[in-house]
Amino acid sequence: MHQTPTPSTIDDSSVFDVREISCRVKHGLIFQRWAALPVGSFFVLVNDHDPVPLYYQFAAQFPGAFTWEYLLAGPDAFHVKITRTAETGTSAPLAPPPHPAAAAGAV
DSSP, X not given: OOXXXXXXXXXXXXXXXXXXXXXXXXXXXXXXXXXXXXXTOEEEEEESSOOHHHHHHHHHHSTTSEEEEEEEEOSSOEEEEEEEOSOOSSSSOOOOOOOHXXXXXXX
């Protein structure tokens, strides 16, 4: 019988706690972690809010190449096991173009 790992039974090296990371860089670092995963491997994302927008980014960029499993669903912490199930065409999503105001130096 297959048993779903719980936060207490997962190896610390597979846990990626992003609660203290600035929102500006958080998704980029998560996608870097994803790009480094071999097929069949996973990491457990730990966040202070439900990362639903991130799920939609994964679904748009990597359809059919990942699974998303809540191990802990709030209210103060969310643990999501993200498993790479297939190779993808790109290693990470493309960054959006810079905002015009940022390009002009006014942020």
